[in-house]
Structures are given as C-alpha cells and as structure tokens.
Amino acid sequence: MVSNTRQEACRLLGGAKLRRTAGRLAVLSTLIEAGRPLTHEQIRARLAEAAPDKVTIYRILENFLEVDIVHKAFLRKRAWHFELADRCTARQCHPHFTCTSCNRTYCFTDAVLPMAKSPKGFTVHHQRVQLEGLCPDCNEGERKN
Amino acid sequence: MVSNTRQEACRLLGGAKLRRTAGRLAVLSTLIEAGRPLTHEQIRARLAEAAPDKVTIYRILENFLEVDIVHKAFLRKRAWHFELADRCTARQCHPHFTCTSCNRTYCFTDAVLPMAKSPKGFTVHHQRVQLEGLCPDCNEGERKN
DNA sequence: TATATTATTGCAACTTAGTTGCATTTGGAT
DNA sequence: ATCCAAATGCAACTAAGTTGCAATAATATA
Numbered sequence: 001m002v003s004n005t006r007q008e009a010c011r012l013l014g015g016a017k018l019r020r021t022a023g024r025l026a027v028l029s030t031l032i033e034a035g036r037p038l039t040h041e042q043i044r045a046r047l048a049e050a051a052p053d054k055v056t057i058y059r060i061l062e063n064f065l066e067v068d069i070v071h072k073a074f075l076r077k078r079a080w081h082f083e084l085a086d087r088c089t090a091r092q093c094h095p096h097f098t099c100t101s102c103n104r105t106y107c108f109t110d111a112v113l114p115m116a117k118s119p120k121g122f123t124v125h126h127q128r129v130q131l132e133g134l135c136p137d138c139n140e141g142e143r144k145n
Numbered sequence: 146m147v148s149n150t151r152q153e154a155c156r157l158l159g160g161a162k163l164r165r166t167a168g169r170l171a172v173l174s175t176l177i178e179a180g181r182p183l184t185h186e187q188i189r190a191r192l193a194e195a196a197p198d199k200v201t202i203y204r205i206l207e208n209f210l211e212v213d214i215v216h217k218a219f220l221r222k223r224a225w226h227f228e229l230a231d232r233c234t235a236r237q238c239h240p241h242f243t244c245t246s247c248n249r250t251y252c253f254t255d256a257v258l259p260m261a262k263s264p265k266g267f268t269v270h271h272q273r274v275q276l277e278g279l280c281p282d283c284n285e286g287e288r289k290n
Numbered sequence: 291t292a293t294a295t296t297a298t299t300g301c302a303a304c305t306t307a308g309t310t311g312c313a314t315t316t317g318g319a320t
Numbered sequence: 321a322t323c324c325a326a327a328t329g330c331a332a333c334t335a336a337g338t339t340g341c342a343a344t345a346a347t348a349t350a
Contacts, residue, residue: 019297019346040336053300058337060298075220078307078336095261100270111261116240116253116274121281125245128275129261136266164317166327185307198329203308205327223307223336 005029016067023052027060028069037073037081037096037105073105074130081105091115095129101138150174161212168197172205173214182218182226182241182250218250219275226250236260240274246283 009028013020030046031038040058044051051057061082064070071085073096087094087109094109108131118124154173158165175191176183185203189196196202206227209215216230218241232239232254239254253276263269 021298021346023299054336055301055338056299063298075223078220078223080336095272097263097267097269106267108261108263111263113258113261113274116256116258116276118242118253118256118276118278121284122242122251123279123284124242124276125278126276127240128277129258130273130275131261131263131269131271132273133263133270134268139266139268164326166317168328199307200309200330201328208327225307 005032008032012069016069018063018067023056024060024063026050026052027057028064031070031082031084034083036107037083039079039081041079043082074128076130083107091125092127092129095131097131097133097135099135099138100132101134104135106135150177153177157214161209161214163208163212168201169205169208171195171197172202173209176215176227176229179228181252182228184224184226186224188227219273221275228252236270237272237274240276242276242278242280244280244283245277246279249280251280 006025006029009025009032010020012028013024018024026047027043030043034042034046038046040054040061043057044054052060061070064082065072068085070082071088071093073081073083073093075081076098081096083093087107092112092115094107095111095113097106097108098104099106113127113129115124115127151170151174154170154177155165157173158169163169171192172188175188179187179191183191185199185206188202189199197205206215209227210217213230215227216233216238218226218228218238220226221243226241228238232252237257237260239252240256240258242251242253243249244251258272258274260269260272
C-alpha cells in the first residue's frame with residue numbers, strides 16, 4: 001500500500017516535471033494517503049520528524065498548486081486546507097463538511113450542487129461549497145451524553 | 146439617509162440590549178450602509194479617524210455575533226468578512242461572489258442553492274457557498290484591454 | 291563517474307490577522 | 321449626581337504565512 005502511494009507520488013511529480021525530492025515525496029504521499037483536505041499543520045504533524053522545514057512545506061504546496069497537483073479546498077480558521085486536485089471539475093470541487101465538534105473534514109463527493117446562477121455580466125470561475133455540523137461519531141456522542 | 150442608518154443602528158442595539166456606545170454605532174452604521182460583507186480592515190478604513198481601537202472593533206464584532214446582529218459571511222485571505230445577519234435563513238445565507246480582479250464582494254441574494262444532501266449520520270447546521278470570478282466592471286476591462 | 295548548473299532547502303527575520311490581560315473610562319440605572 | 325458593571329485603549333502576544341539569502345541537492349552533460 002505504502003509503495004503504491006509512493007509510486008503514485010512519483011508518477012505525479014514526473015508528470016508535472018517537478019524534481020523528485022524527499023520533501024515533495026513526503027508531502028505528496030501524505031496528501032494521497034489522507035484522501036481529504038489537510039492543513040499545513042496537519043501535514044507537518046503527520047510527517048513528524050520526517051517533516052521538512054515549515055517554509056519548505058509552504059513552498060512545496062505552492063509548487064503543487066502551480067502544476068495543479070493539489071488545490072486549495074477551502075480556508076478555515078485562518079488556515080488553508082489542501083487536497084489532491086484529481087476529484088475536481090473545472091469550475092467546482094465537491095462540497096466539504098467539517099464537524100464543529102471533532103474538527104474532522106469529510107468530502108461529500110456525491111453531493112455536488114449545480115452552479116449558482118449569477119446575474120448578467122458576472123463570469124464565475126469557481127464555486128466552493130462548505131458545510132458545517134456534526135459528523136456521525138459526534139452525533140452519537142451528543143445522543144449518549 | 147444617514148439618520149435613517151443611525152436610527153436602524155440604535156434600534157438593533159436596543160433590541161439586543163447592548164449599550165449604545167459611539168464605537169458600536171459607528172461599526173454598525175458602517176455595516177448597514179455597506180450592504181455587503183466587510184472585513185475588520187475595511188470597516189476601519191471606512192471609519193478613518195472615527196474608528197475605535199482595532200481591538201475594540203474586534204470585540205464589537207464579537208458582541209454583534211453573540212446577539213446575531215451580524216454573521217461571519219466567509220473567510221477569505223485569512224480575514225473574516227462580516228455582514229448584517231438580516232438576510233440569512235437558519236441554515237444558509239445567500240452565495241457570495243468575490244471578483245478576483247477588483248476584490249469587491251457581491252451578495253447573490255437571488256441565487257440561493259438547495260442544501261447539499263449529506264450522507265446518513267451527518268447533521269448539517271450550516272451551508273456556505275462562495276463564488277469567484279470577474280464582476281461586470283472587470284469583465285468590461287478584460288474585453289477592452 | 292565526475293562536474294556543472296539550476297532548482298530546492300533551511301534558517302532568520304518579518305508581516306498580517308487576530309487575541310489576551312489589565313488599567314482606565316463611560317453608559318445608564320439608581 | 322453617583323456608582324459600578326460594561327466597554328475601551330494600550331501593550332504585548334500568538335498563529336499562519338512570507339521574504340531574502342546563503343547552503344545544499346537533483347539532474348543533465350561531459
């Protein structure tokens with residue numbers, strides 16, 4: 001499994017003509033394995049000692065953005081959440097749900113909304129849908145407590 | 146017109162049982178006259194010399210949030226945008242469009258989307274829809290240049 | 291395989307948005 | 321007019337992200 005991830009990471013870097021460095025492989029593998037948006041801080045935590053310098057992580061994420069390997073899923077609590085760009089269409093990604101209790105984020109890939117129809121004269125390049133509430137785990141907790 | 150704004154501001158403060166202070170009247174009037182989400186910084190700029198200390202503005206906005214006079218429309222570029230809460234329904238507000246060229250934000254009050262249907266077990270408390278693109282003015286500019 | 295070239299990294303210092311603690315001032319109830 | 325909790329201002333702090341620059345590493349080429 002891990003080697004599959006690494007293989008996929010190498011493939012993505014190669015396709016984007018980015019040098020295959022330890023830092024990039026680490027950050028990319030983390031995002032691939034997560035399967036949901038992560039913040040800079042969450043990436044750093046997952047990599048622990050293997051994490052590159054924080055500035056380097058920011059720059060790696062920037063590189064990935066430039067070549068469309070990742071996208072900025074959304075901004076929450078003043079921190080961007082990054083995710084692989086492979087499940088997005090041109091003008092919108094799937095809705096993201098963040099649990100206000102445990103703070104986990106889920107991708108609602110099956111719940112894509114139509115584009116909002118905008119008044120005459122506006123050109124919409126991107127639509128972002130964010131949901132907040134309680135996830136199944138925390139709903140359980142609520143009921144029990 | 147200005148006195149109407151002031152009247153409305155006083156009414157809102159009274160209804161929320163908040164003391165009628167100079168700072169609160171100033172911030173609230175600014176939001177009423179704007180009719181669209183403003184950041185802390187934009188509020189400060191509009192008030193210019195009449196602006197209270199920046200910490201005070203943050204605390205005033207917090208007060209307004211607590212009593213539901215305003216809501217956090219969305220987070221953009223690491224800064225919250227605040228707007229009057231009077232045009233929102235319980236679970237969602239109208240979509241907000243931000244022009245990536247001139248950076249202005251527009252309220253698409255007529256373009257409210259249905260709620261995304263979430264998987265079993267999730268309780269959605271809030272849905273936020275954000276749009277990005279070019280506003281009529283900047284579209285014009287594009288075509289001419 | 292060694293070397294050169296250019297991209298990438300790490301470190302320190304900085305910026306921006308927002309927060310905390312505490313002493314001072316003020317709105318409005320009495 | 322007085323009092324006191326609520327509101328304000330100031331200084332110092334935190335968190336997230338950015339910039340500049342010197343040191344290092346990945347790949348192309350000899």
